[in-house]
Amino acid sequence: MTVEDRLRATSEAIADTMRPVRPLTLPPEPSRQLARRSRSRRWRATLVPLTAALAVLAVAATLVAGKYLNTARPSSPVVPPSGVAASAATVPRYYVELSVTANSSGQRPAIVGDSRTGEELAQVAPPAHLVFAGVTGAADNRTFVIDATSTLPSNQGTHAWYLLRVAQGTGHTTRLSRLPVAALPGTYQVQGLALSADGRTLAVMYQPATTGSDAQGPFTLRTYSLGTGKTLRTWTTPDTSKGGVTISPNPDNLTDMTWASDGRTLAFVFPPGTWPDYERTLDIASKGSDLLADSRQVLAIPGDRHNCVSLLLAWDGRTMVCGTMGNATGGCVQEEPEFDLYSTATGRLTRVLYRYRGNCSAGIAGLLWAGSGGTAIGLIAAYHNTGNGVVTDFTVGLLTPGKFTPLRVHIPVGYGFTTGTFAF
Amino acid sequence: MERLTEDLTLQAAGDTAKQVTALYEEYATGLVRLAMLMLADQQGAEDVVQDAFLGLYRRWGTLADPGKALAYVRSSVINGCRTVLRKRSRRVPLTFREPDAESAEALALLGEEHREVLAALRRLPARQREAVVLRYCLGLPEDDVAQAMKISRGTVKSASSRGLASLARILRGES
Numbered sequence: 250m251t252v253e254d255r256l257r258a259t260s261e262a263i264a265d266t267m268r269p270v271r272p273l274t275l276p277p278e279p280s281r282q283l284a285r286r287s288r289s290r291r292w293r294a295t296l297v298p299l300t301a302a303l304a305v306l307a308v309a310a311t312l313v314a315g316k317y318l319n320t321a322r323p324s325s326p327v328v329p330p331s332g333v334a335a336s337a338a339t340v341p342r343y344y345v346e347l348s349v350t351a352n353s354s355g356q357r358p359a360i361v362g363d364s365r366t367g368e369e370l371a372q373v374a375p376p377a378h379l380v381f382a383g384v385t386g387a388a389d390n391r392t393f394v395i396d397a398t399s400t401l402p403s404n405q406g407t408h409a410w411y412l413l414r415v416a417q418g419t420g421h422t423t424r425l426s427r428l429p430v431a432a433l434p435g436t437y438q439v440q441g442l443a444l445s446a447d448g449r450t451l452a453v454m455y456q457p458a459t460t461g462s463d464a465q466g467p468f469t470l471r472t473y474s475l476g477t478g479k480t481l482r483t484w485t486t487p488d489t490s491k492g493g494v495t496i497s498p499n500p501d502n503l504t505d506m507t508w509a510s511d512g513r514t515l516a517f518v519f520p521p522g523t524w525p526d527y528e529r530t531l532d533i534a535s536k537g538s539d540l541l542a543d544s545r546q547v548l549a550i551p552g553d554r555h556n557c558v559s560l561l562l563a564w565d566g567r568t569m570v571c572g573t574m575g576n577a578t579g580g581c582v583q584e585e586p587e588f589d590l591y592s593t594a595t596g597r598l599t600r601v602l603y604r605y606r607g608n609c610s611a612g613i614a615g616l617l618w619a620g621s622g623g624t625a626i627g628l629i630a631a632y633h634n635t636g637n638g639v640v641t642d643f644t645v646g647l648l649t650p651g652k653f654t655p656l657r658v659h660i661p662v663g664y665g666f667t668t669g670t671f672a673f
Numbered sequence: 674m675e676r677l678t679e680d681l682t683l684q685a686a687g688d689t690a691k692q693v694t695a696l697y698e699e700y701a702t703g704l705v706r707l708a709m710l711m712l713a714d715q716q717g718a719e720d721v722v723q724d725a726f727l728g729l730y731r732r733w734g735t736l737a738d739p740g741k742a743l744a745y746v747r748s749s750v751i752n753g754c755r756t757v758l759r760k761r762s763r764r765v766p767l768t769f770r771e772p773d774a775e776s777a778e779a780l781a782l783l784g785e786e787h788r789e790v791l792a793a794l795r796r797l798p799a800r801q802r803e804a805v806v807l808r809y810c811l812g813l814p815e816d817d818v819a820q821a822m823k824i825s826r827g828t829v830k831s832a833s834s835r836g837l838a839s840l841a842r843i844l845r846g847e848s
Contacts, residue, residue, distance in 0.1 A: 252837055252841045253809050253837070256806075256840075257810065259791065260710060263710065263787070264706050267702070267706065268715065270701045270702050270705050273723065275693065400731075402733070402734060405731040
């Protein structure tokens with residue numbers, strides 16, 4: 250029997266042993282929304298005969314509403330509390346987690362939690378016909394930007410940008426409002442999302458999504474002013490689509506894009522989604538618009554053993570924290586998941602921040618946030634093979650050199666170790 | 674006129690669902706088989722195919738040629754499988770994935786000789802595996818394989834012939 254014959258026989262055998270395929274489940278008809286829009290247009294048409302003065306007033310009112318209600322402009326720059334950027338031991342209190350499962354209302358909310366108490370403070374529902382796709386936070390730990398993508402067929406996947414604020418005070422009131430940053434068409438896949446420490450600048454890296462389920466072609470990095478919504482700078486890579494480079498869809502920030510606290514250094518893993526990892530930094534104040542030529546490679550992970558599940562630039566811009574996977578045959582005892590600290594100046598491993606020495610069949614060290622001086626918030630996923638299946642234990646903790654202090658942060662089942670779904 | 678527009682809009686949305694569902698009923702089994710050859714997991718294969726059809730439903734209005742819907746979905750399934758495989762390799766240790774019980778049972782029913790072929794396929798580089806599955810397991814013409822994988826016909830030829838040679842070597846070594 251030739252290899253071709255064996256392949257055909259296996260294909261047929263699979264067809265014979267498959268259970269019946271489940272029926273297709275489509276979302277509810279989108280047409281009602283479209284119909285509502287038509288009715289709204291008809292209602293507006295009846296206003297046309299009204300006086301010019303009324304029309305002017307209506308336009309003015311719309312503009313005012315647009316300015317002060319529908320869009321959010323931080324009234325003042327978000328200044329990190331003094332010492333936040335420098336203090337090694339500060340634990341950010343609030344976190345925003347994009348839920349991976351739907352609640353009883355069928356929505357996947359953003360959950361605002363308190364890392365000190367483990368309390369869930371608020372559930373923020375996405376606006377109608379939107380799903381949350383990525384989140385990033387500023388240094389004040391109360392300002393977050395969320396990428397929300399449209400579910401409407403007419404503008405499927407279009408990215409709109411929202412500001413989520415946790416108000417001062419004990420009420421932990423949250424407010425979600427639309428930012429004036431221009432929407433990004435659904436034909437693009439966001440691969441990087443990072444809000445600067447002062448909360449003034451949003452960096453977004455994206456790629457064309459050619460079929461809606463993949464992304465390939467040149468990367469674009471843009472920085473936007475949160476106050477005005479204007480594009481500040483743009484960088485691009487050469488078109489890689491002809492080279493066969495294909496990046497699969499993932500939640501935002503597969504590149505682990507991070508800002509240093511200086512407000513001008515951006516770091517990102519490039520290319521994303523492949524091993525080994527290469528970290529680059531970009532000085533956004535320097536000239537040029539070529540993402541690769543004008544940025545600098547600061548780290549090339551030496552081998553499989555040290556590949557990073559997540560890799561974040563520390564706020565000081567001088568170090569990078571990497572969470573590794575322990576995946577040897579002998580389990581965690583033979584190869585422990587660990588958090589490593591690298592120097593951006595030399596690209597060398599400066600120290601192992603923490604090595605998990607618990608008993609597990611395999612483990613992953615992921616990162617949720619990086620501060621300065623080797624301070625970070627990490628996540629250890631320990632897999633235990635019980636014989637009846639695999640049980641996973643998630644532990645979130647504050648990393649300081651040599652120590653891992655558990656925090657009360659809830660990690661949802663199905664968490665995918667992507668920094669864009671979790672922000673401090 | 675407004676009323677008519679509304680009715681047409683509603684009708685168009687209903688028609689899209691019907692057309693996509695009809696395509697699903699006709700081609701889902703074959704596409705799930707394709708995904709199973711890649712993933713060796715029916716649950717995962719069905720998820721990938723459902724996602725591909727959901728994508729088709731959402732983008733139906735933007736398709737330049739609805740006659741190419743099958744090619745679009747096939748390409749989406751390939752991409753979906755790539756994603757699943759990449760996530761498996763990157764995010765979860767290979768030896769600690771939880772296979773769904775029914776998939777495990779289905780694999781057991783397949784028989785040793787076919788399990789060997791699936792295992793050998795998994796050892797091929799991604800591009801060779803895709804080309805071999807599309808070309809030889811599903812019997813697609815080279816042009817269709819090229820379209821599904823978004824590569825040139827020449828690359829399909831070289832990837833599938835290299836894949837076949839590697840597969841023969843792997844299978845010879847195992848038997």
